[in-house]
Amino acid sequence: MYWSKIAATEKEFDAIAALNYETFVEEIPQHQPNPSKRLIDKFHHENVYLIVYKNTEIVGMAAFRDKRPFSIDQKIGNVENYLDPEVCEYLCEIRLLAVKKAHRNGRVFTKLATAIYRYYYDVGYTACVISGTVREEKLYTQMGFKQFAPAVGTQEASYLPMVLTRKDSEVFRERLREQNSVFYPGPVALEHSIAPATISHRSNKFNQELQDMKQQLCELAHANYVIPIVGTGTLANDAMLGQLKSEFSHEQGLILVNGEFGDRLKNQAKQWGLHVECLDFGWGNEFDMSQIESALQRGNYHYIVFVHGETSNSLLNPLEPLLELAIKYKVKLCADCISSFAALPFSMEGLHYATAVSGKALGTIAGLAFVFCRELPCASDAPLYLNLPYYIERQIPFTLPHFYIKAVSDALKAYPERYTVLNKRMDLIKSSGLPVKAMYPMIASWQHEKMPHIMQTCELNGFLLHGDSAYLKERNLAQISTIQPNFEKDYKKIMELISYMMETL
Numbered sequence: 001m002y003w004s005k006i007a008a009t010e011k012e013f014d015a016i017a018a019l020n021y022e023t024f025v026e027e028i029p030q031h032q033p034n035p036s037k038r039l040i041d042k043f044h045h046e047n048v049y050l051i052v053y054k055n056t057e058i059v060g061m062a063a064f065r066d067k068r069p070f071s072i073d074q075k076i077g078n079v080e081n082y083l084d085p086e087v088c089e090y091l092c093e094i095r096l097l098a099v100k101k102a103h104r105n106g107r108v109f110t111k112l113a114t115a116i117y118r119y120y121y122d123v124g125y126t127a128c129v130i131s132g133t134v135r136e137e138k139l140y141t142q143m144g145f146k147q148f149a150p151a152v153g154t155q156e157a158s159y160l161p162m163v164l165t166r167k168d169s170e171v172f173r174e175r176l177r178e179q180n181s182v183f184y185p186g187p188v189a190l191e192h193s194i195a196p197a198t199i200s201h202r203s204n205k206f207n208q209e210l211q212d213m214k215q216q217l218c219e220l221a222h223a224n225y226v227i228p229i230v231g232t233g234t235l236a237n238d239a240m241l242g243q244l245k246s247e248f249s250h251e252q253g254l255i256l257v258n259g260e261f262g263d264r265l266k267n268q269a270k271q272w273g274l275h276v277e278c279l280d281f282g283w284g285n286e287f288d289m290s291q292i293e294s295a296l297q298r299g300n301y302h303y304i305v306f307v308h309g310e311t312s313n314s315l316l317n318p319l320e321p322l323l324e325l326a327i328k329y330k331v332k333l334c335a336d337c338i339s340s341f342a343a344l345p346f347s348m349e350g351l352h353y354a355t356a357v358s359g360k361a362l363g364t365i366a367g368l369a370f371v372f373c374r375e376l377p378c379a380s381d382a383p384l385y386l387n388l389p390y391y392i393e394r395q396i397p398f399t400l401p402h403f404y405i406k407a408v409s410d411a412l413k414a415y416p417e418r419y420t421v422l423n424k425r426m427d428l429i430k431s432s433g434l435p436v437k438a439m440y441p442m443i444a445s446w447q448h449e450k451m452p453h454i455m456q457t458c459e460l461n462g463f464l465l466h467g468d469s470a471y472l473k474e475r476n477l478a479q480i481s482t483i484q485p486n487f488e489k490d491y492k493k494i495m496e497l498i499s500y501m502m503e504t505l
């Protein structure tokens with residue numbers, strides 16, 4: 001397997017010096033021979049080295065540097081004398097582009113070129129310059145580089161000053177985006193394009209399709225009613241909490257927290273002015289049912305709110321034991337099911353309210369939120385867009401694009417079989433030996449002290465893990481979601497990469 005990374009270890013730097021010598025002393029007579037057969041670049045401590053491995057052997061490299069003057073400046077004068085000002089806003093230089101002779105094939109070059117594009121574009125450079133050897137002019141041109149000044153050097157080692165601008169890289173970048181293997185817990189990469197909305201949300205046909213979708217959603221959730229709202233899961237939770245504010249304006253509620261999204265629910269409840277107390281079990285810790293029952297015995301609570309699938313740490317919080325406590329102590333149980341609905345079968349029958357969305361485990365376009373209800377909500381003082389009784393009264397009070405209804409209805413056709421698919425994907429993660437901290441049939445969390453380095457390497461190779469959120473970064477966590485298309489094929493590839501990567505850390 002050919003794969004790329006940023007050089008970080010002394011062993012890698014020694015291999016770079018050896019390849020540097022092999023290429024720029026023995027093959028291209030640019031430097032004098034020496035007994036060590038190592039050539040350490042004069043800008044070594046300023047360079048960022050992109051390297052390409054064949055399994056565990058380094059076979060290719062390129063060096064990035066953005067400190068001035070560039071080596072090419074010393075050959076032709078400031079590059080700004082030749083290039084447009086907007087191109088020169090944030091320049092870098094690529095040097096020491098080299099590949100071992102035995103590995104000079106299309107795959108190595110493609111992997112090296114891909115890593116170069118990803119790195120320089122993601123860092124934000126407006127252009128990169130290079131002294132490209134004349135003998136490889138065709139290769140550089142294929143990458144998008146263009147000559148911008150006369151050739152320099154000697155007859156034996158002649159070089160072309162060339163530039164790759166951000167604009168010229170767009171076509172290649174677009175291809176790379178299409179090739180990425182995505183492991184995000186949302187949004188979901190769509191296998192089919194979404195047709196534009198052409199049916200009026202005031203038409204009979206639209207209303208019939210909407211009613212069909214709502215019925216299918218209720219059957220899947222084992223719920224009595226569902227209210228669709230154009231928006232995100234956070235908006236759905238605000239609508240649910242706004243309704244609780246109207247129903248329990250002076251009564252006490254209890255919020256259970258053990259992750260980022262439970263904490264967000266707590267903050268939303270406070271913004272609504274709800275009278276709530278919080279039981280915080282600590283980030284990533286399971287709920288203590290005896291502690292919850294003790295709180296219910298002590299306090300005069302009328303409702304409990306919690307996150308069922310706590311995406312931030314891949315915990316699936318218990319539903320049935322909480323339902324039993326809710327019945328025993330005559331409180332209403334409400335759940336954020338945004339990251340659990342459609343990931344595994346469970347019943348919302350006993351939930352007073354529950355929230356979900358289209359763009360998570362259901363596997364379709366993001367943008368439609370759902371509030372499931374056990375009974376139809378009555379009067380509400382919430383703003384009109386979040387006013388659940390208003391949705392019941394008017395059925396379709398606001399613009400609801402038809403493509404959302406069509407997309408969700410199509411996604412629901414995959415059930416109940418999709419439950420089995422997602423469960424098998426969880427089994428695949430378990431059997432692969434990846435040391436995950438927690439998981440349920442939607443997402444798995446993986447912790448490693450060098451996670452930023454692992455994330456960067458995965459991204460350079462086109463594997464996009466979920467790990468850029470602050471709450472994940474501070475805990476050295478990355479997440480792999482099972483909800484994306486082509487998971488089985490993509491997971492096999494990333495595990496091959498990870499196995500070789502671990503040998504080089």
